[in-house]
Amino acid sequence: MQFDFFPSRTLTLYLAKMFVTRILAVLVMLVLVLMMLDLLSTSGDILAAPGNGQGELLTYVGLRLPQLIARFLPYSVLLATLIMLVGLNQNSEVIAMKAAGLSAHQVLAPLFLTAGLIALMSFAFNERVVTRANATLKAWETVEFGPVPAASDVRANVFVNDGRNVLTAGAVAGTGAAMAMREVTWYGRTPDGMIVEQVRAPRATFASPGWRLEDARRFTVQDAGARDVPELVVGEGITPENIELAQVDPDTLSFWDLSEAIDRYEDAGRRTSELRARWWHKLSGPLAALLMPLLGSVAAFGLARSGQLFFRALVGMALGFAYFVVDNAALAMGNFGGYPPFLAAWAPFLLFVLIGETVLIRTEE
Incomplete structure (x- = not known):
């Protein structure tokens, strides 16, 4: 043998x-x-x-x-x-x-x-x-399947709270003050959780503080009316750091990037x-x-x-x-x-x- x-x-x-x-x-x-x-x-x-x-x-x-x-x-x-x-x-x-x-x-x-x-x-x-x-x-x-996002750090389907209000984005690209969102929806809610307004916009940028919605359409529940708003700032309590912590998709992050994201979550007291x-x-x-x-x-x-x-x-x-x-x-x-x-x-x-x-x-x- x-x-x-x-x-x-x-x-x-x-x-x-x-x-x-x-x-x-x-x-x-x-x-x-x-x-x-x-x-x-x-x-x-x-x-x-x-x-x-x-x-x-x-x-x-x-x-x-x-x-x-x-x-x-x-x-x-x-x-x-x-x-x-x-x-x-x-x-x-x-x-x-x-x-x-x-x-x-x-x-x-x-x-x-x-x-x-x-x-x-x-x-x-x-x-x-x-x-x-x-x-x-x-x-x-x-x-x-619209224009292909050019940024390499694009994150999809982001959801973040601003107190009782909610901000969602179909895609987020960039970091810090240069961060931009696409397909944005803002939900204004009462203290008991009822939605009183909904604002949709194709794009949002950081306004320091808040997020500037461009070419938005605003719907209010009280009068069941909708109107166009050229520009509106919402979510003044939401920072780019909150967006980065809002959603981490392991499938889109490398081993080392995911390790850094886990460290940030732990520092923020989040479940990891x-x-x-x-x-x-x-x-x-x-x-x-x-x-x-x-x-x-x-x-x-x-x-x-x-x-x-x-x-x-x-x-x-x-x-x-x-x-x-x-x-x-x-x-x-x-x-x-x-x-x-x-x-x-x-x-x-x-x-x-x-x-x-x-x-x-x-x-x-």
Whole structure:
């Protein structure tokens, strides 16, 4: 028996290249199919905006593709693992490797190495590409696919209180005194919470103090009348700092930016368990790619002629998809405060590492 964790250099490169090609093939297939279906359902809304055409459709594709790649990369690793290992089993290559003295873990070692590199690239891709695409796309959807927001720090669907009154904005861009809002709505309310007026405006800027609504339309409940107001200042108790703390979307922030946002929330005495769970998940999420070869390894071993190969492949697929279900459920529990943030992000990964190792050792080692 060989005692090195990795097999020979030739065998390691052979398995790694085979694994990478299958991951890419499955990922391209999934992303292209899902992108076409998504574009078919969304293209009508995009083209409905005045002035939009083929260029805006391509812009949407460019913003949506990173989301699909990030979401379905772990699934691609799982399916590529099953396709590859079933093929190796059917061609008796796994039997040849075990006859040469390799253990099950040594057979899977090149897959773990490749999946680990993919997990690192996935983390970097999420940080540098996906978060920015999420921020721009959400802001673009908020303005119903109108002019594409140029700011990179756009936040969508902001809601903030000014005492009993409420200010909402479809999109907010900029920081400090240069902050500007789009699709703004101001609700004036009585002390008992009844709305007495509503003001809508396409744009608002910081008036220091308050927010200057431009080209607004004001509706008052008392006389059920509406009239145009060229300019109106509201929300004098709301500062740009309040806006920045009003909503933090973890999907649009990088790991380090989200860490800073959590610190600001804690300094302000705000609840941070949901953000902290998503912060931990930015680390544990990409590691799902590292877990897939272990969960799918049950398809690699056992005699193909025994008639159980298809069943083993189904078991590997079931384990992989069960992980995604448990991971989403745990993260939801963390968002509601049912689990501590660290447990919500890491418990599914650690649980399925133990399950995968137990299945592998009990059946093959």
